[in-house]
Amino acid sequence: MARRALGACLLLIGLTAPAAMAQPTTASDSDVRQANLRAYVELLRSDVRAQKVAIITELMAFSEAEDKAFWPIYREYDTELTALNDERVQGIQEFTANYATLTDAMADTLASKSLDLETRRTAVKQKYYTRIKSELSPRIAARFLQIENQIQMIIDLQIASALPIVQ
Secondary structure (H helix, E strand, C coil): CCCHHHHHHHHHHHHHHHHHHCCCCCCCCHHHHHHHHHHHHHHHHCCHHHHHHHHHHHHHHHHHHHHHHHHHHHHHHHHHHHHHHHHHHHHHHHHHHHHHHCCCHHHHHHHHHHHHHHHHHHHHHHHHHHHHHCCCCCCHHHHHHHHHHHHHHHHHHHHHHHHCCCC
């Protein structure tokens, strides 16, 4: 199981790394930020979701009954997570649009929005962990949470590593 998890995570890294690292080396800072923004949007909205489904399917190793119970819950979870990711994309767009002229007030607003989104993302994971735990089992719910956290950390790291540091 651990080997499959490592392989699946490496697969996801391979899928996301080229998009996040797509930075022109001779372009202006504005061009680089725009290229990064496109890469972030791609990471949050692209077929990473399809790859997540493949990874989850592989690592969860559901029985037929578990499979039937899990995926409707997951689809609801993914819908809520997608809405939060859309807000995250807006925050990234706001940051990149204002990076060169970022004031203390804008920085505070953007950081507060980011913290709020992270809190809400944790609440969504808690909500669906509880549902999966009650409708399937605590072990299945814990396995899903572990896999989901690993995937989200990979995506978050890719995005964070490409964003410029606030000056």
